[in-house]
Amino acid sequence: MSRPVRMSAGAVVWRPAGSKAKDGLEILLVHRPRHDDWTIPKGTVERGELRPTTAVREVEEETGVLARLGVPLIELEYEYTKGRTKNVAYWSATPISGDADAYVPNREIDGVSWVPLDKATRRLSYDNDRAVLDAFVERVETGAHKTRTLIVVRHAQARSRDRWRRDPLARPLTAAGKREAGRLRPVLAAYAIHHLHSSGALRCVQTLSPYADALHRPITVDHRLDEPRDGGPAKNRPVAEALLEDVAHKRPVAVCGHRTVIPRMLKAVGVDADAVSASPLPPAGLVVVHHRRGEVLATEHHALH
Structure with a gap:
C-alpha cells in the first residue's frame, strides 16, 4: 500500500538589494542546524489549510517575515526519505512586515539571511532548491515577478x-x-x-x-x-x-x-x-x-x- 504524498508549500521572498535597478535583488534563505543546510523557506500543509496559507505561515515561522504571495513559480515532487514522497508548491513573494535580522534562532532554524540573487545558487544546498531559484530567475528576466x-x-x-x-x-x-x-x-x-x-x-x-x-x-x-x-x-x-x-x-x-x-x-x-x-x-x-x-x-x- 503506497503512502500518501506529503503536501507542502514555500516561497522565494525577494526585495530590492538597493535603491537602484542595477543593485539587483536579494532573497531570503534559512539555515537548518539539524541538516546543516541552507534552503528556501517551506513546510507541511496543516489540516484545513490551502497551500497559499501554508506558504505564508511557514515563511513567517521560519524567518520572522510576513510576506505577500505573488506569481506561482514551480511545483516539485520528490522522495524525501525512503518510500515517502513530498509535493511542494512555491510562490514568489515580497515582505510586508517583520525583520529577518531580529529572528531568534532555535532548534529548527538557527540562521536567516538576505542573500544577493546572483550568489544564492552557491549558498543553496540542494538541486531542488536551485530548480526553484531558476524558476524565479525566469520570472525576474521577464518582469513577471512584479505582478x-x-x-x-x-x-x-x-x-x-x-x-x-x-x-x-x-x-x-x-x-x-x-x-x-x-x-x-x-x-x-x-x-x-x-x-x-x-x-x-x-x-x-x-x-x-x-x-x-x-x-x-x-x-x-x-x-x-x-x-x-x-x-x-x-x-x-x-x-x-x-x-x-x-x-x-x-x-x-x-x-x-x-x-x-x-x-x-x-x-x-x-x-x-x-x-x-x-x-x-x-x-x-x-x-x-x-x-x-x-x-x-x-x-x-x-x-x-
Missing part, C-alpha cells in the same frame, strides 16, 4: 433558492457557508488583499465579511455583478467594466460573484472562461489571476473541498 493580483471568488454555500421566498438578493449563507467564508480569510490574507468588491447579493458580501471584519476593510457592493435572474445585467459590458476597474487597482483585489457570472468576469480580464464553465468553481472556490500591464501571466485555482 498585480486579482482574486475571483465564488460565494460560499447559500440557502436554497427554491425555498427562499424573500428578496433574492437577501438570500444568506448557510451555517456551512459561513464556516467556508471563515476558511477563506487566511487565503485572502496570503495575497494581502486590500480592495474587496462584491455583487449586491448578501451571500457574496457574507463570503468576504470575515476577512473584511478582521482587517477593517470596506466591501464595495456592485450590482453590475448580480445574477441576471436576480436583476443583474444580461449583457457582458457592465460586468467587463466592473472587472476592468478591479484590474486597474495597484493593490490586490478580491471580487466575489456567482457561478453563472464568474465566466463572464474572468473573460473580461483575459482568462480562459471556457475552462471555468466546463469545470465550475465549487462554493467558496477561487481563481487567482496574476497580471501585469493588461496581460494575464498566471492563474491559480483553489477549492476548500
Whole structure:
C-alpha cells in the first residue's frame, strides 16, 4: 500500500538589494542546524489549510517575515526519505512586515539571511532548491515577478433558492457557508488583499465579511455583478467594466460573484472562461489571476473541498 504524498508549500521572498535597478535583488534563505543546510523557506500543509496559507505561515515561522504571495513559480515532487514522497508548491513573494535580522534562532532554524540573487545558487544546498531559484530567475528576466493580483471568488454555500421566498438578493449563507467564508480569510490574507468588491447579493458580501471584519476593510457592493435572474445585467459590458476597474487597482483585489457570472468576469480580464464553465468553481472556490500591464501571466485555482 503506497503512502500518501506529503503536501507542502514555500516561497522565494525577494526585495530590492538597493535603491537602484542595477543593485539587483536579494532573497531570503534559512539555515537548518539539524541538516546543516541552507534552503528556501517551506513546510507541511496543516489540516484545513490551502497551500497559499501554508506558504505564508511557514515563511513567517521560519524567518520572522510576513510576506505577500505573488506569481506561482514551480511545483516539485520528490522522495524525501525512503518510500515517502513530498509535493511542494512555491510562490514568489515580497515582505510586508517583520525583520529577518531580529529572528531568534532555535532548534529548527538557527540562521536567516538576505542573500544577493546572483550568489544564492552557491549558498543553496540542494538541486531542488536551485530548480526553484531558476524558476524565479525566469520570472525576474521577464518582469513577471512584479505582478498585480486579482482574486475571483465564488460565494460560499447559500440557502436554497427554491425555498427562499424573500428578496433574492437577501438570500444568506448557510451555517456551512459561513464556516467556508471563515476558511477563506487566511487565503485572502496570503495575497494581502486590500480592495474587496462584491455583487449586491448578501451571500457574496457574507463570503468576504470575515476577512473584511478582521482587517477593517470596506466591501464595495456592485450590482453590475448580480445574477441576471436576480436583476443583474444580461449583457457582458457592465460586468467587463466592473472587472476592468478591479484590474486597474495597484493593490490586490478580491471580487466575489456567482457561478453563472464568474465566466463572464474572468473573460473580461483575459482568462480562459471556457475552462471555468466546463469545470465550475465549487462554493467558496477561487481563481487567482496574476497580471501585469493588461496581460494575464498566471492563474491559480483553489477549492476548500
